[in-house]
Amino acid sequence: MSSSSNIVWHESHVTKEARQKLNQHKSAVLWFTGLSGSGKSTLSVAVEKELFEKGLRTYRLDGDNVRHGLNNNLGFSAEDRTENIRRIGEVSKLMVDAGLVTLTAFISPYQADRQQVREILAPDEFIEVYVKCSLETCEKRDPKGLYAKARAGEIKGFTGIDDPYEEPENPELTVDTTSAGLEESVKQILQYLEKSGYIPQEGAAEGGN
Numbered sequence: 389m390s391s392s393s394n395i396v397w398h399e400s401h402v403t404k405e406a407r408q409k410l411n412q413h414k415s416a417v418l419w420f421t422g423l424s425g426s427g428k429s430t431l432s433v434a435v436e437k438e439l440f441e442k443g444l445r446t447y448r449l450d451g452d453n454v455r456h457g458l459n460n461n462l463g464f465s466a467e468d469r470t471e472n473i474r475r476i477g478e479v480s481k482l483m484v485d486a487g488l489v490t491l492t493a494f495i496s497p498y499q500a501d502r503q504q505v506r507e508i509l510a511p512d513e514f515i516e517v518y519v520k521c522s523l524e525t526c527e528k529r530d531p532k533g534l535y536a537k538a539r540a541g542e543i544k545g546f547t548g549i550d551d552p553y554e555e556p557e558n559p560e561l562t563v564d565t566t567s568a569g570l571e572e573s574v575k576q577i578l579q580y581l582e583k584s585g586y587i588p589q590e591g592a593a594e595g596g597n
């Protein structure tokens with residue numbers, strides 16, 4: 389809920405549609421959600437690289453550039469996670485307005501918070517990608533050694549250990565990284581984006597009808 393009053397939205401002459409036309413592609417958010425270690429960062433980096441090389445205008449938001457800056461006053465309580473996701477949702481919306489394909493990589497453990505982000509965007513602007521991975525596999529990977537710390541009681545309220553993760557109810561896409569390798573998962577996401585008209589079909593003639 390906004391606490392500001394007497395604020396009037398100032399329309400820009402350069403619209404989102406004009407920016408999309410200039411960029412020659414739709415703008416949207418690819419919202420990666422999943423447990424720590426499921427592969428959100430790895431996948432978003434790899435997918436962004438592919439999109440960038442195809443000539444799309446992209447930007448990636450993840451913990452390093454958000455929790456160390458914009459959200460450096462937030463921790464991991466339920467309230468702080470909700471505020472974290474709310475701000476990231478609003479920043480993503482601005483980026484979509486700027487014509488970018490935006491990729492976000494946050495645990496975003498609560499269904500209601502993800503739904504809230506979905507609702508501030510148009511239906512085809514929010515693509516929820518559930519990076520599904522068993523806790524057992526995430527814990528085995530433990531790329532930052534945080535599961536070991538959580539199990540040892542050195543981190544309290546760690547997602548999947550003693551804090552909840554609510555699985556997406558109706559994601560646009562689920563990639564199961566327990567069984568699939570990185571290349572296969574990237575391919576699955578790119579195929580979805582092609583099929584849904586966000587990027588040109590592989591092999592389609594350039595400038596064709």
Ligand SMILES: Nc1ncnc2c1ncn2[C@@H]1O[C@H](COP(=O)(O)OS(=O)(=O)O)[C@@H](OP(=O)(O)O)[C@H]1O
Pocket residue numbers: 423424425429451455464468469470472473493494495496497532534543544545546547551
């Ligand atoms: N308590 C607790 N629970 C979960 N994760 C923790 C915690 N403390 C620190 N970390 C590290 O912070 C990263 C998750 O930050 P997010 O901003 O994605 O979290 S959230 O969406 O607000 O829940 C997460 O990074 P990823 O491993 O990339 O998911 C962890 O490295």
Ligand SMILES: Nc1ncnc2c1ncn2[C@@H]1O[C@H](COP(=O)(O)OP(=O)(O)O)[C@@H](O)[C@H]1O
Pocket residue numbers: 422423424425426427428429430431493529531564565568569570571573
């Ligand atoms: N299919 C896959 N997709 C993404 N990462 C994978 C996959 N298979 C194995 N991995 C590995 O899992 C780890 C995931 O770590 P990371 O991307 O930091 O996860 P998160 O951002 O969700 O915490 C990396 O070491 C990555 O190489």
